[in-house]
Structures are given as C-alpha cells and as structure tokens.
Amino acid sequence: MLVTVSAVAPAGASGTSGTSGTSGTVGMGADDSIRRYAASSALLANPDRGFYHYTETHLRKDGSGAVPLDVAQLTRWRTTEGVTLVYRVFYLERLVDEDAIDPRYLASVAADLDAARAAGVRLVLRFAYSADSDQDAPAARVVGHIRQLAPVLNANAEVIATLQAGFVGRWGEWYYSRSFASDPARPWVLSDADWAARSAVLTALLDSTAATIPVQVRYPAIKQRLLGEGTDQSGGRAAAAGSGPARAARVGIHNDCFLAGTDDYGTFAAPTDRAWLAAQTRSVVLGGETCAPNGSRSAWPSASRELAAYRYTFLNADYHRSVLLSWGAQGRAEVRRRLGYRLALTQSRVPVRVPAGERMTVRLTLRNDGYAAALRARPAYLVLRGLRTATRVPLPLDVRRVAPGSTVTFAVTVRAPATPDRYRLALALPDSSPRLARNPAYAIQLANAGVWQASAGTNDLGQSVLVTPAAG
Numbered sequence: 001m002l003v004t005v006s007a008v009a010p011a012g013a014s015g016t017s018g019t020s021g022t023s024g025t026v027g028m029g030a031d032d033s034i035r036r037y038a039a040s041s042a043l044l045a046n047p048d049r050g051f052y053h054y055t056e057t058h059l060r061k062d063g064s065g066a067v068p069l070d071v072a073q074l075t076r077w078r079t080t081e082g083v084t085l086v087y088r089v090f091y092l093e094r095l096v097d098e099d100a101i102d103p104r105y106l107a108s109v110a111a112d113l114d115a116a117r118a119a120g121v122r123l124v125l126r127f128a129y130s131a132d133s134d135q136d137a138p139a140a141r142v143v144g145h146i147r148q149l150a151p152v153l154n155a156n157a158e159v160i161a162t163l164q165a166g167f168v169g170r171w172g173e174w175y176y177s178r179s180f181a182s183d184p185a186r187p188w189v190l191s192d193a194d195w196a197a198r199s200a201v202l203t204a205l206l207d208s209t210a211a212t213i214p215v216q217v218r219y220p221a222i223k224q225r226l227l228g229e230g231t232d233q234s235g236g237r238a239a240a241a242g243s244g245p246a247r248a249a250r251v252g253i254h255n256d257c258f259l260a261g262t263d264d265y266g267t268f269a270a271p272t273d274r275a276w277l278a279a280q281t282r283s284v285v286l287g288g289e290t291c292a293p294n295g296s297r298s299a300w301p302s303a304s305r306e307l308a309a310y311r312y313t314f315l316n317a318d319y320h321r322s323v324l325l326s327w328g329a330q331g332r333a334e335v336r337r338r339l340g341y342r343l344a345l346t347q348s349r350v351p352v353r354v355p356a357g358e359r360m361t362v363r364l365t366l367r368n369d370g371y372a373a374a375l376r377a378r379p380a381y382l383v384l385r386g387l388r389t390a391t392r393v394p395l396p397l398d399v400r401r402v403a404p405g406s407t408v409t410f411a412v413t414v415r416a417p418a419t420p421d422r423y424r425l426a427l428a429l430p431d432s433s434p435r436l437a438r439n440p441a442y443a444i445q446l447a448n449a450g451v452w453q454a455s456a457g458t459n460d461l462g463q464s465v466l467v468t469p470a471a472g
Contacts, residue, residue, distance in 0.1 A: 031352045035463055037345040039369065040449040041337065045082040047431070047442050048161055048376050049340020051317035052085035052124060052287075053077055056131070057112075059105060061094045069112045074119030078441065082336065085161055085314050088112060088123045089131075089172070092145070096129050096137050101148045109149065113156035120441025122161035124287070124314065125153075128172030134187070136179045139197040142167045143204040150208035158433035161314075162214040162285055164254055165222070167201055173256060174198065174218045175266070188266070199226050206247055214285050214375065216254040219266065220273045223251055229280070252284035253277060257291040258315070259298040259306065259323065265291065281311035282403070285375050289316030290323035298323050300331040311372035311404060313340040337447075342370035343402060344447040345461070350425060353466040354416045360465065363411040364427065366402055369447065374399040378444070381428040382412060383458055384465075386421035392428060399429060399444065416467045423465050426458040 058065025069088070077083040090109065095101065116123050127149065129136040137145070146167070153160060166172030168180045169187070180197050181187045190198075202222070205215055223229045227248045257265035268274055277286070296302060303323075315335065317324075324332060349363040362382060380397040384390065393414045402408045417423065431442035440457030451459045 032349050033352050033463055034347065034349050035461070036347050037448045037451075037462075039344045039346075039367075040447050042447070042449070043082045043333075043336055044342070044445050044447060045078050045084055045441070046341070046444055047084050048122060048374070049313050049370070049372070050082065050084060051336055051339065052087045052314050053083055054087045054089075054316055054318045056089040056091060058091040059094045060091075065091070065093075066108065068108065069115040071115045071118045074115060074121050078119060078121055083317065084121050084441075086116065086121050086123055087316065088125050089166075090125070090127045091131055092127060092129050092137075095141075095145060096135055099141055099144055101145060106148065106152050110152045110156065113152070113159055116159045117156070117435070120439060122159050124161050124164065126164040126166040126172050128166050128170075130170055132170070134170050134176040134178045134181075134184055136167065136169055136177055138179045139200045142179075142201050146201070146204040147208050153213065154210045157210040157213050158431070158436055160213050162216050162252065162254075162287070163205065163209060164216045165202055165205060165218070168198060174222060195225060198222070202226050206250065211246070211250065213250075214252060215250055216252045216285065216287070218254060218256065219269065220253060220276055220280075221269050223248070223253070223280075224276070227251060249283060253280065253286050253288075255286065255288035255310075258288050258312075259290055259303055260292040260294050278309055278311075281372065283373075283375075285313050286310055286372070287312060287314035290320045292320060293322050293326065298326065300327040303327060304331065304334070307335065307338070308371050308404070313372045313375065315339060338369065338371050340370050340372050341368055341374040341399070341402070341404075341444075342447050343368055343374075343399065343444060345427075345451065345459070346407065348425075348461050348463055350461070350463040351465050353468055356416055356418050356420050356467050356470045358416055358470075359413055360416050361411055361413045362425065363409065364397075364461075365407060365409040366397075366446075367407045368402045368404050370404055373401070373403050374444070376400075376432070378429055378432045381430075382414070383426040383428050384417060384423040385426065386417065386419065386423045386467075388421060389417060389419050391417060395427075416465070420467050420469050423467060425461040425463045425465065426453065426456075427461060428456075428458040430457060 057067045074086060168174045169177035175187050177187060178184050180194055182191045182194055183189060217223055229248045255264055255267050257267060344367050346367050347365040351360045354360040378399060380395040381392040382395055383392045395412050397410050429444035430437045436442040440454055443457035445452045446459045453460055
C-alpha cells in the first residue's frame with residue numbers, strides 16, 4: 001500500500017498541522033538527498049507490544065498473598081529482555097462477600113500502576129475473585145467493585161495497556177462461574193438471565209473506565225452478543241451492553257488457549273468465528289497465551305501462520321513453556337520481533353539546502369514488519385536540530401494506519417527555520433500522554449540500525465538540510 005499525504009506548517013509549530021490528501025510528490029527538487037534504509041533484526045523494547053511477564057497478587061481473607069510490583073524487576077525486564085508489558089492479575093478473594101473496598105487496597109492498586117510508570121512499562125490488567133474455584137461475587141456486587149476501582153484506573157489510564165473484563169468466573173475468564181451461570185456444573189449453557197448479568201459487568205466496565213483504556217473479553221461470542229458485533233450464535237436474545245460503534249471499537253479479545261485443541265478450547269465456538277476474529281483485529285487488540293501442546297497445530301509453522309493471520313499484539317512469555325519451546329530459538333526470536341507493530345524506515349527524501357523561511361518538503365516512507373498495527377494513538381514530529389536552535393513540526397502520520405505488511409509514504413511541507421544553520425533531521429513518535437511524552441521508554445524506536453537516539457527518544461534520519469540566509 002502506498003499512501004501519500006501532505007501538510008504545511010511553520011517550523012516550530014506546536015499544534016497539530018492541517019492535512020489534505022494528495023497524490024504524487026509535493027515540491028520535490030532535483031537536488032534532494034535520498035537515503036534508503038536497511039531493516040534491523042534487533043529486539044526493540046517498544047511500548048504496547050511483545051511478550052509479557054505474568055504477575056499476580058491476592059487479597060485473601062486472612063490478609064495473605066499481597067505481592068506488590070517491584071520497580072527494579074520491571075525495569076530489568078524492559079532493559080535486559082525488551083519486555084514492556086507486564087500482566088497483572090488482582091485476585092479479590094476477600095471481596096466475594098464484601099461490598100466496600102478498603103481505601104488502603106485501592107492505594108495498593110494505585111501503587112502498582114505507579115511502579116509500572118516508574119519502570120517505563122504498561123500493565124495488562126485483570127481482576128478476578130478466585131484462581132482455584134468457580135467462586136465469584138454476584139453481579140450487583142461486581143458492578144459496585146468496578147465503580148470503586150474505576151477512579152484509580154482512570155487516574156492512571158496512560159500506563160494501562162488493556163483492561164480485561166475479568167471478574168466473572170475462575171481466573172476471571174467468564175467460564176467456570178457460580179454467580180453468572182444458572183447451572184455451574186454446565187458453564188457452557190447460559191440463560192438469558194446469565195447473559196444479562198454478564199452484560200451488567202461489561203456495561204459497568206465500559207461506562208466507568210476512561211474511553212482511552214482498551215478492554216478485552218475472553219470469547220468472540222461475548223462481543224458478538226453483548227455489543228452486537230456479529231451474528232448471535234447462541235440462539236438466544238441478546239443482552240446488549242450498550243451498543244454503538246465507539247464502544248465496540250474499544251473491545252478486543254484475549255485468547256488464553258491459543259493453538260490448543262481444535263477450537264482453542266472454546267474460543268472459536270461457531271464456524272464463522274475465525275473469519276470474524278481475523279476481521280476484528282484490523283482495529284482492535286488481540287493477545288493472550290498458549291495453554292497446551294497440540295501436535296502440529298501448536299508447532300512453529302502453524303503458530304507462525306496464525307500469529308500473522310489474527311494479528312497478535314502480545315503473548316505470555318511464561319506459559320505454556322512446552323509450546324513456546326517447540327517453536328525453537330529462531331521461531332521465538334521472530335515472535336519477539338514481530339508481535340504487535342514493527343515500524344522501519346525504508347527511504348527519506350530531504351532538500352539539500354533551502355533559504356531561511358522558505359518552504360521545504362520532507363518525504364518519508366515507513367514499513368510495518370510486525371503482526372499487527374499500533375493500537376495506541378500518538379503524535380509524530382519532524383525534529384530539526386541545529387547548532388544553536390532546535391524545533392519540531394507535527395507530521396500527518398497516524399501510526400495506527402500503518403497496517404502489518406504495508407508501506408506508507410507521507411510528506412510534510414514546512415517553512416525552514418529563520419536561523420541559518422545546518423539542521424539534522426529526526427523522527428519522533430512520543431507517547432500522547434503529557435505524563436509520559438518526555439520519557440523515551442514510551443516512544444517508538446524504528447527497526448533500523450543506528451537511528452535510535454535513546455536519551456532523546458527520537459530516530460535520527462541520517463539526513464540534514466543546510467538553511468542558508470534568506471534571499472534579498
């Protein structure tokens with residue numbers, strides 16, 4: 001795919017530039033400098049994607065099981081393994097029979113989110129009531145707990161990669177459940193009342209938490225039935241959790257039995273679910289874990305095809321070890337590189353010289369070698385650094401539009417700086433949150449050798465423009 005867009009903005013502009021779609025090139029000259037880039041195979045510690053490490057903590061009735069996140073450990077995972085996602089399950093055993101959440105516990109949740117921010121990682125969050133039984137809380141109590149947790153989550157939304165629906169059933173996986181299944185001995189048989197109770201939980205999550213926090217559900221059937229996203233395969237009446245494109249666009253899937261059995265242990269309940277999921281993941285997040293060896297299907301050739309077909313963004317690095325080991329060192333290395341997005345420059349075209357204050361056009365081409373597109377909106381800037389001054393110009397680039405396997409070309413026309421100098425050019429893709437925008441750990445590093453400027457969190461284009469004194 002080739003897309004060319006243009007924007008005109010003054011050098012040093014701090015706002016978002018206006019854009020207009022065009023075809024062809026914009027203001028290119030015969031003396032432009034053209035640079036082509038080779039892709040790198042290095043492991044990149046980019047945010048919001050990759051293998052994650054699993055952690056859990058408990059709120060048991062006897063007070064045991066609390067294990068706070070450790071900033072030093074999270075930092076080591078990021079800096080030595082390139083792990084920028086940490087899975088965090090909060091088990092709420094004590095709250096099965098209690099309506100109110102102790103403020104001290106809410107503070108401990110906030111402390112874990114603070115630890116993630118300090119370490120430069122994001123959390124994949126889930127709340128559940130039991131890891132070893134189907135004991136969970138009734139729907140009304142769950143909704144109350146969600147509403148009490150929401151202010152803490154919303155205050156730290158920028159370090160939440162995704163919030164899994166959780167709360168229902170063992171492990172929060174919406175299957176083995178005492179409160180949300182009319183017959184717990186047959187958890188696959190759900191009545192309209194069971195679906196209504198589950199809808200109340202999903203509605204509370206979507207209503208109470210910030211729209212910037214992605215939500216994931218365990219099975220396609222949950223989104224299909226409760227959000228009207230596809231044909232209702234259950235044969236029953238839908239219990240809509242508040243319909244609408246914006247709500248549905250926020251909800252992805254977590255497949256916690258990737259490659260297991262013939263249907264990923266119930267993930268694909270209907271014949272159309274595979275095609276449905278492949279279409280969904282063009283715009284919503286998919287992640288999860290493997291859970292059992294499954295002959296040739298869980299082996300590397302099959303795993304490689306399905307990771308790409310369903311656009312996986314993250315996977316558990318810790319489970320199931322036998323499945324992961326069966327992929328071999330080369331297969332695991334490829335997964336580490338390609339989970340989520342992997343953006344690489346292929347070419348840049350920059351004027352060799354331009355008079356101060358005159359317009360100049362810079363053209364960049366990016367390719368996505370990852371399994372998925374980036375799912376978090378972020379700004380893009382062209383950075384011009386001279387000996388005495390530096391400036392940055394907003395670019396008309398939305399990284400979410402660089403689909404896996406595609407190439408996107410964009411051009412920006414700007415006024416050259418007013419101060420004559422030689423300016424070196426860089427591409428900056430920082431986080432959109434003001435709290436994280438200056439932290440290089442949350443910026444995107446391009447998959448090209450020698451471009452990453454770690455201290456600044458920018459990508460050096462290896463290009464410069466000489467700004468000469470204005471004519472006349």
